[in-house]
Amino acid sequence: xxxxxxxxxxxxxxxxxxxxxxIGLFRLSGAFVVMIGFLAIMQRFSWxxxxxxxxxxxxxxxxxxxxxxxxPRLMLALFKRTGS
Numbered sequence: 001x002x003x004x005x006x007x008x009x010x011x012x013x014x015x016x017x018x019x020x021x022x023i024g025l026f027r028l029s030g031a032f033v034v035m036i037g038f039l040a041i042m043q044r045f046s047w048x049x050x051x052x053x054x055x056x057x058x059x060x061x062x063x064x065x066x067x068x069x070x071x072p073r074l075m076l077a078l079f080k081r082t083g084s
Contacts, residue, residue, distance in 0.1 A: 019079050023072045030068030037061035 037060030039045065043053045 019075075023075055026071050026075065027068055030064045030066075030071070033064030033067060034061050035064075037064055 037057045040053050041057030043049055048056050
């Protein structure tokens with residue numbers, strides 16, 4: 001006998017909605033990072049100019065593309081592996 005309360009049933013539809021939202025959020029934030037990277041490459045920010053702006057922008061574009069394309073696929077593979 002334990003003093004633990006009973007475990008509520010798992011709502012698979014709710015979990016699927018949360019996962020879909022998380023993947024969409026990662027894609028959206030990745031697109032924003034890419035946009036900021038392109039704006040930096042075009043030197044639209046006063047706080048970074050010249051060659052530093054181009055290097056910063058290129059790094060932001062690569063990171064944003066990784067976050068937009070690769071991270072959601074990794075998350076999906078993780079979700080499939082957990083089986084819930």
